[in-house]
Amino acid sequence: MPDTSTAQEVKHIRPTPETRVFSPVAVVASCVGFVLIGALQALYGPAIPAFRDEFGLSPSAAGLGLSAHFVGGVVGVLLFDRLYGRLGNRRILGTSYLLMALGAAGFALAPNWPAGLAAALLAGLGFGGIDYGLNQLFAVGFGHRSTAMLNILNAHFGVGAILGPALIAAVGAEHYPALFLAFAAANLPLLLCLRGVRDQAPQPATGATGSEVGGSALGRSLGSVLAVFVALYVLHVGIEAGVGGWEPTHLETVGYGAGAAATATSVYWLMMTVGRFLVAPIALRYPPRTIITVSCAGMTVCLLLASVPRLAPYAYAGVGLFIAPIFPTGLPWLHAAAPRARRAGALVIAASMIGGVVAGPALGKAIEWSGVRAVPLLLCAVSALCLLATLWLIRATRSNSPSP
Template sequence: MTDQPTAQRVTAPQAAPDAPVFSTAAVVASCVGFVLIGALQALYGPAIPAFREEFGLSPSAAGLGLSAHFIGGVAGVLLFDRLYGRLSNRQILGASYLLMAVGAAGFALAPNWPVGLAAALFAGLGFGGIDYGLNQLFAVGFGRRSTAMLNILNAHFGIGAILGPALIGAVGSEHYPAVFLGFAVANLPLLLCLRGVRDRAPEPGEAMKAEADGRSVLGRSLGSVLAVFVALYLLHVGIEAGVGGWEPTHLETVGYSAGVAATATSVYWLMMTLGRFLVAPIALRFSAQSIIMVSCAGMTVCLLLAAVPGLAPYAYAGVGLFIAPIFPTGLPWLNKAAPQARRAGALVIAASMVGGVVAGPALGKAIEWSGVRAVPLLLGVISALCLAATLWLIRTIRPAAPR
C-alpha cells in the first residue's frame, strides 16, 4: 500500500532518503492532535442532556450528533485518502485540523439542531483526516519503531477520551458550547507544527524494505488477506465499543452498584490507554503478528472470565489491556504484508469506525434474544473470531522465497 500516489511523487520535492518524516516538535504535536480527536469523540455523550434541553430533542435524535460525527469520520478517511494524490501531507493535515476546529465551533454556536448536525459532520471529516493521516504516516515513518510509535500515538487518543467527559463533568453539561469552542481554538496552534512534517513520506514498500522481516503475501491471496484484515478491524473495534457501552449494564445486572459499574468502565478505558504505552517497548522486540495473536487470545480469555460475576470487573479491565495494541499494531503488519495495496490502510481504518457505529445496535439485538448476562459470552465469540482471523493471517502471510 502506497501512502503517496504517483501524482504526488512527481510533483513533490525530493527529500533526502534518510530525512525523518516528523521532527520532534511534530511528533509531540501529533500526540496532542490525538488527545484532541479522542476528546472530541467523547464530548458528545456527556453533553447530550444539555442539547436535548436546548433543542427539545428525543434521546434518539440527540444521539444523531455522535452518529453524524462517525459518518463524517468514515467519509474523511476515504476522502483524504483520495486527496493524498493531489495535496501534500502538510496540506492534508492542516485542512483536517481546520475542519475539526470549524466543525467544533459550529456545533457550539449552532442556532438549531440541523445546523448542529452539519457541524458535527464537518468536525468528523477533520477527525477522519487526522486519524487516517497520522496513523498512516506513523506506520511508515519510523522503520522498526513504527509499531511502538503507533501505540504511543493511539494511547494519546485514550487520554483525550478520558479527559473529554471529565471536562464536561467539571464545568457542567449546560456549558458544553464553551468546551467545544475551547476545543476548536486548541486545534489552531498545531498548524504551526506542520512545518516539521515531511511533505513526501516514504512509501510503505520503500520504508519497509530495509526493515523487512522476510514475509510476503502470495498474489492470489492478496484480496483475501485484505478482507480478513478489514474483518479483524471491524470486529475488534466492535468489541471495544461493545464493552464500553454494555459493561455498566452487565455489571449492574449481576449485582454491582451503579457507582462500581461506572468506575469499572472507567478502569476499562484507562487500561486500554495504559496498554498502548506498555506495549511500545514490547513492540521493539516482538513482531506485530505475535503481539496481535497474544492480544486476541488474552482478550478472549478475559471475556469468558467476565461471565463469572465475582471476576467480571477485573476481567473487563483485562480486556482493555489486551485489546489496546490491536488497532495500532495491525497497521505496520498490513503495510509489510501488502505494500502494493495502497488503499488498504484507508479500508481498515474506515472499517474500525464502522465497527464502532454498528456495535451498539447489533449487540443490542443479540442481547434482546439472549439477555444482558450473556454480554461477555457474545463478545467472547466475536473475540474468538478475531483470534481465528489473526491465525489465518499468520499462516497466509508466508515467508518470502529465497532469491
C-alpha cells in the same frame, strides 16, 4: 522457531535525516492532535443531557450527534485517502485541523439541531483526515520503530477520551459550548507545527516495520488478505465499543451498584490507554503478528472470565489491556503484507469506524434474544473470531524465506 529470530532476519530501514517524516516538534504536535480527536469524540456522550434540554430532543435524536461525527469520520478517511500523495501531507493535515476546528466551533454555536448535526459532520470530516493521515504517516515514517510509535500515538487518543468526559463533569454539561470552542481553538496552534512534517512520505517497503518480510501471501490473493484485515478491524472495534457500551448494564444486572459499574467502565478505558503505552517497548522486540495473537487470545480469555460475576470488573479491565495494541499494531503488519495496496490503510481505518457504528445495534439485537447476562459470552465469541482471523493472516503473510 521464536518470532524474535524472524524479526532479527529483517534488515530494518531506519529513516535518515533526509527521509525523516516528522521532526521532534511535529511528533509532539501529532500526539497532541490525537489527544484532541479523542476528547472531541468523547465530548458528545456526556453532553447529551444538555443537547436534549437546549433543543428539546428525544434520546435517539440527541444520539445522532455522535453518529454524524462518525459518518463524517468515515467520509474523511476515504476522501483524504483519495488526496493522499496528490496534495501533500502538510496540506491534508492542515485542512483536517481546520475542518475539525470549524466543525467544533459550529457545533458550539449552532442555533438549532440540524445546524448542530451539520457541524458535527464537518468536525468528523476533519477527525477522519487526522486519524487517517497521522496513522498512515506513522506507519511508514519511523522504520522499525513504527509499531511502537503508532501505539504511543494512539495511546494519546485514549488520554483525550478520558479527558473529555472529565472536563464535562468538571464544568457541567450545560457549558458544553465553551468546551467545544476551547477544543476548536486548541487545534489552531498545531498548524504552526506542520512545517516539521515531510510533505511526501516514503512508500512502505519490505521489512520497513521490522516484522513480516515481503508482501506476497502464500497461495492467497491480496484481496483475501485485505478482506480478513478489514474483518479483524470491524470485529475488534465492535468488541471495544460493545464493552464500553454494555459493561455498566451487565455489571448492574449481575449485582453491582451503578457507581461501581461506572467506575469499572472508566477503568476499562484507562487500561486501553495504559496498554498502548506499555506495548510500545515490546513492539521493538516482537513482530506485530505475535503481539496481536497474544492480544486476541488474552482478550478472549478475559471475556470468558467476565461471565463470572465476582471476576467481571477485573476481567473487563483485562479486556481493555489486551485489546489496546490491536488497532495500532495491525497497521504496520498490513503495510508490510500489502506494500503495493495503497488504499489498504484507509480501508481498515474506515472499517474500524464502521465497526463502532454497527456494534451497538447488532449487539443490542443479540442481547434481546439472549439477555444481558450473556453480554461477555457474545463478545467472547466475536473475540474468538478475531483470534481465528489473526491465525489465518499469520499463515497468509508468512515469508517465503526459510527460517534459520
